[in-house]
Amino acid sequence: MTDITSFSNPLVKRIRSLKHKKYRRRENCFWAEGIRAVLEAIELNWDIEMLVWAPDMLRSDRARQMLDQTALRQTTVSTAVYHHLTVSELPQGLGALIRPPQRHLADYAPGTDRFFVVLEASQDRGNVGAIVRTVDCAGGSGVILIGQAVDPYDPEALRASMGSIFSVPVFTSPTPSAFLTWAQTHDLWLVGTSARTDLNFRQATYRPPLALLFGNERAGLSTELQDAVNEFVHIPIQGRASSLNLGAAVAVMTYQVQLQHRLA
């Protein structure tokens, strides 16, 4: 027996509405899916409103055990309803309604943190999610989204982050200047990438606390951020392409910082 078998159930309609940013804002809630993501959210104490799962779909023993033991609210849905809810290509039958934390960059002190990745006006949802995952892997301290950017709780961004959204803090800063005020207060070293500099990224010094700045794929960094950069580096390009894509550039840069900070 499952609690919900009807597509017109209000909870089902509510979860589906959360695909849209407008409703995520209004409800202060997002929908995360997948065994790894949901277990991460629980383990890292995110504010979970409800777990939603499909008994005939969920195969994971770890997830089943968690559901047996958790005090969190839970609702079961039929397989058909879960397929109606999911945005995953290979749905695993487990999702959660989660309230995002209220994170304000101005209130955040980097402390012993090592490095941040800063994305200005990034519009590609998959890119932002994958970059959160890369920053997690490389040992970064967080991601800062400046300006008109993708919502990190967008379903596509969540999917690409593969659960790293729950362990890597993501901040949003409405303007470059709000970010720059914070960066100055905490004495961050700002590094940007540019094709028009001689300094190879492998020869640069990445003094922590560090922020690696990346512009929009089309427009690059705004003048305001460019003017604030302490050091520009270039990533050597061998072939006929003019630049790496954003996700690849972030991977190459963050792994160089990982090496220099002797994180691995």
Place this chain on the structure above:
Amino acid sequence: MTDITSFSNPLVKRIRSLKHKKYRRRENCFWAEGIRAVLEAIELNWDIEMLVWAPDMLRSDRARQMLDQTALRQTTVSTAVYHHLTVSELPQGLGALIRPPQRHLADYAPGTDRFFVVLEASQDRGNVGAIVRTVDCAGGSGVILIGQAVDPYDPEALRASMGSIFSVPVFTSPTPSAFLTWAQTHDLWLVGTSARTDLNFRQATYRPPLALLFGNERAGLSTELQDAVNEFVHIPIQGRASSLNLGAAVAVMTYQVQLQHRLA
């Protein structure tokens, strides 16, 4: 005056059909878009059947100059028709019908080539395109797609390659064994990535000619390819994530090879 103003024109219908692999196969033709991509295809002597452009959209002086001087067939279309044809979010008003080269891995001798990226059963179209671009940037010699893989001439793969598809040779190998026969013949050194090895990718030796092998995001490398790998390396993961996504892993590995081969 433009040659084509009707959506029901046979050429318009034909170009739209090329979004589907079945028709690309049948016609032995694909549709590439964008100023950079089309100029690359021309400069690198691809077999171009026809240039298609929208006079009211195309702003680039370089592209206009090329159209004035080229002996290639060309057809103009109305802005409305171009919007009907395009798969781009920011269409530039220039596309081309192109016949793909017949490349057979078995006939290809690596010569002084340095390294190849091998993707097994890669299903993500954007990933494959972005990886072709990364290999171009890092100085790689080509990309080899093994098994059921994305068609590199898929519109989404083409878009993500940003024109690198025209300078980086992409081969397809229907089975792992066809690839392995070729790799043995030309004495390639095969490197795979694995979380279950102690060798840090920064300490490995990437003797050319080299092939970097990457499995499907979900299933990893097939046993057949695993058994053939000369050396496994691991990319250190600091945070809670278990691995980088495919595109990021390729970027990190190819830039390590670029460094070791003293390409930059």
